[in-house]
Amino acid sequence: MSDQTSDQKKVKLWDFPVRLFHWALVIAIVTSWWTNRELMIDIHAIAGYSVLTLVLFRIIWGFVGSSNAKFKAFLTGPKKVIGYALKIPNGSMAELTYPGHNPAGGWMVAVLLVLVGVQAVTGLFASEDTFLFFDGPLVAYVSSDFASTMNWIHHTNINLIYAAVGLHVFAALFYLVVKRENLIGAMVTGARKVPADLVSRFAEIRFASPILGIGILVMCGLLVWGGVTLARG
Numbered sequence: 547m548s549d550q551t552s553d554q555k556k557v558k559l560w561d562f563p564v565r566l567f568h569w570a571l572v573i574a575i576v577t578s579w580w581t582n583r584e585l586m587i588d589i590h591a592i593a594g595y596s597v598l599t600l601v602l603f604r605i606i607w608g609f610v611g612s613s614n615a616k617f618k619a620f621l622t623g624p625k626k627v628i629g630y631a632l633k634i635p636n637g638s639m640a641e642l643t644y645p646g647h648n649p650a651g652g653w654m655v656a657v658l659l660v661l662v663g664v665q666a667v668t669g670l671f672a673s674e675d676t677f678l679f680f681d682g683p684l685v686a687y688v689s690s691d692f693a694s695t696m697n698w699i700h701h702t703n704i705n706l707i708y709a710a711v712g713l714h715v716f717a718a719l720f721y722l723v724v725k726r727e728n729l730i731g732a733m734v735t736g737a738r739k740v741p742a743d744l745v746s747r748f749a750e751i752r753f754a755s756p757i758l759g760i761g762i763l764v765m766c767g768l769l770v771w772g773g774v775t776l777a778r779g
């Protein structure tokens with residue numbers, strides 16, 4: 547699309563709402579980890595509501611967002627995923643370059659979204675009644691059995707998140723160091739360099755309006771904030 551350097555061209559890949567979502571999610575997850583460690587439960591809850599807002603937004607954006615942000619663009623069948631995974635060690639640029647998430651990365655994204663979504667939702671029902679004395683906003687509306695199951699999931703699922711995030715960051719660094727593909731930079735700036743003969747693949751991306759994305763994000767934030775305020779009475 548622009549910025550030609552020898553046989554490489556810079557192409558636009560990720561829209562602004564996807565990038566905002568990604569780095570806001572990283573900040574929210576790190577904040578919830580840190581505030582849990584430091585027993586800052588009120589900020590921990592706010593970080594959790596932020597994760598919930600972001601996941602809600604990303605689910606909607608997965609249907610109405612840019613073409614490569616849509617779930618149907620990156621959630622493919624097992625044949626494609628296995629075929630792609632087998633090509634990772636020795637595949638050519640043409641075989642490994644996708645104008646969005648590759649088939650294996652796409653499922654990693656889905657797993658991350660489900661795990662962080664489960665963490666945020668179960669947090670709404672979680673309690674700490676030994677020294678912080680904190681109840682999630684929906685605890686009062688469910689039986690104590692249900693709440694303690696949610697509490698258990700909240701404390702167990704976090705280990706799956708650590709494992710999935712570890713694998714995710716390892717994959718991003720693997721592409722950077724071994725494959726010399728800067729996917730991390732692309733998630734920051736929205737653009738990446740690809741061989742000139744692959745540019746046409748990226749020209750097919752249809753970008754949705756960033757204003758629409760921000761509008762949906764604000765709406766999700768209001769929904770979560772309103773819901774929590776209402777539940778707290």
Ligand code: HEM
Nearest residue numbers: 564568572575646647648651655658711715718729730733
């Ligand atoms: C709390 C930690 C993290 C979580 C929960 C997380 C989650 C996600 C999610 C859900 C996506 C999909 C984005 C979308 O389509 O909307 C994604 C993509 C991506 N993330 Fe992360 N991420 C985390 C940390 C990181 C870090 C630290 C890096 C950099 C080292 C990173 C690099 C990337 C890259 C490069 C992509 C795009 C992958 C591709 O090109 O297919 N992530 N991440």
